[in-house]
Amino acid sequence: MSFFLQLCLLAALFVAAAALQATSTPPLVDVPTYCMATLNEDGSTNMNILTYATPVSVKPHRVWSLGLYKETLSYTNFIRTRSCILQLLTKDHIPLIKLLGGTSGRTVDKHAECAKLGFEWTENGRLQVLPGCAYYLKMSAMGEIVDAGSHAGAMCRVDEMLVSTDEKQAYLSTAKLRELGIITEQGRVAE
16 A cells, blocks of 8 residues: 555544544434323323333334333333333324423323313223324333333333324324424423
């Protein structure tokens, strides 16, 4: 290899290395927006926005990994019942994000507030669900729940799936919520 070519490669490596810097900010991800329905101790339903949900296996069972924020009533309910229904939200559900993701079911009657916004919950077995979601995934925990700091990780088996027959139901994403200023880059409900 010629000296000139070696010098050019060395310069390219230096430029590439100089373009890197340490950061504590992870890359922004664009993920589907889910609402998790859980069963309260009194038999009523609580709902909460769930940011971290992803499939991890399809055989022999569909398995998803859920990241549960530990400061929520939904987390408390999930730990007790080890089950939930994930609802894949659509753009029609945008008016619900601040209510479901920025308030606590301990102090706010989310069922009544959703009804005021035109989203009356409907029965689905023991839990109620939002109308008009693109998908509904009934899940149950498998194994131990893992403490991950602010969140806990749960591996869940998908017990049942229901899909909207309305082909126009495009799911809501976190990128769209950031674009609208509803959530921050950290994924929290904006003030």
